[in-house]
Amino acid sequence: MPQKRKNFEALAFLEDDEYGGSRGDVGYNKPQSNKVSIIIAAGLMMFFVVDICVFISVARLLLEARYTAEDPQNMEFRNPYIGLDELYSYHKVKPSRYNALINEPRFSAQISPAEPSRVFPIDAHRWMSDFGVLSPPDRHLQVTRDIHTIVQFNVLDYGMEKCALTLRLPERGAVMPHPYSLPETGDVVSLDICELDVKRPLKEHELSWSTRPACIRNLGPLEAKIGGQVEMKAVECKSGSFIGYQISCTERSPECNVDVWTNHNQTWGVFINQYQTV
Incomplete structure (x- = not known):
């Protein structure tokens, strides 16, 4: 052991x-x-x-x-038609031909020198549907002694860069989807057209006589015909730009009293005809 x-x-x-x-x-x-x-x-x-x-x-x-971000109102609008200017500059491409197209106002608003701070109602014809509130493409043209109308357009289409301000009034007694009014006498309505400084989209809910854009050029009177269509001289309007006008009664016709609505079925009131440039 x-x-x-x-x-x-x-x-x-x-x-x-x-x-x-x-x-x-x-x-x-x-x-x-x-x-x-x-x-x-x-x-x-x-x-x-x-x-x-x-x-x-x-x-x-x-x-x-x-x-500190840049105000969206000052941000640059990019050109969606990249390279088309260079393409057509060679003159080797023959573009298709297009008829004039109608450009309706992106918005139309009223202002009043008698009420400088008043902001008029916007989108008066909106209505409640089963899917929520819908806004029809109606544009209001109302011009009286105390009410002016401001319209703004957005030029979008490339190669359709010649614009002519156009005004069309219904005949007396015409059936219209909305109530309208015209001067009681005469067949011509004299309206004063002023081009506005509106390079950016206007804010409808802030627009009043006090905040209206500056007038940069008076285009002279437009003699609108009751029951007819009148077109002003076409001017250059670059694709992607904004243009606007202030419409009022002329001094020699202070009681012009025009009150019509534009809708998608009948183009009454004021709009722009765009013509091909390429």
Whole structure:
């Protein structure tokens, strides 16, 4: 028995030597493990600190952009017809021929010198349907001694860049979808047309006599015919541009009293004829 015990102890010592030391030496690895853990923890902490700093920086940039961004009213309108100017400049492409097209006002609003701050009702013919509120494409032309009408057009079509302001009035007694009124006497209505400085879309809900755009050119009187159509001289109108006019009674005809509505079925009132230029 003593011999067997001695052999067992000798075997135990041999096993310890094979693994580089006694079992009591295992504790020497703890400092190295702690060092690795500290490095990992420090790395994670640094990552979270950097992440938070980046998040704060992005949030600050977004907040600054929100309050200092360029006014959308001043943003550039990009040309959707890329390369067409260059294409047609070579005169090697023969374009198709198109008839004049009708461009109805993007909006029509009334202003009054008698009530300088008044904003007239907008979209008066809107109605409630099963799908919500619908706005028909009706445009109101109302011109009296105290009421002027401002119309604005958006020229979109490329190569149709010659525009002629046109006015069409119904016959007396004509059946119309909306009530209308014309001067009681005479067959001609004299209207004063003034071109406005409207290079950007106008804000209908802010438009009044006090906030109206400046008149940059008086186009002279337009002698509108009751039951007929009158067209002014065509002028250049670049694709993508906005043009607008103020319509009022002339001094020699202060009681012009025109009140008609334009709709998608019958083009009464004022609109633009666009003619091909390429």
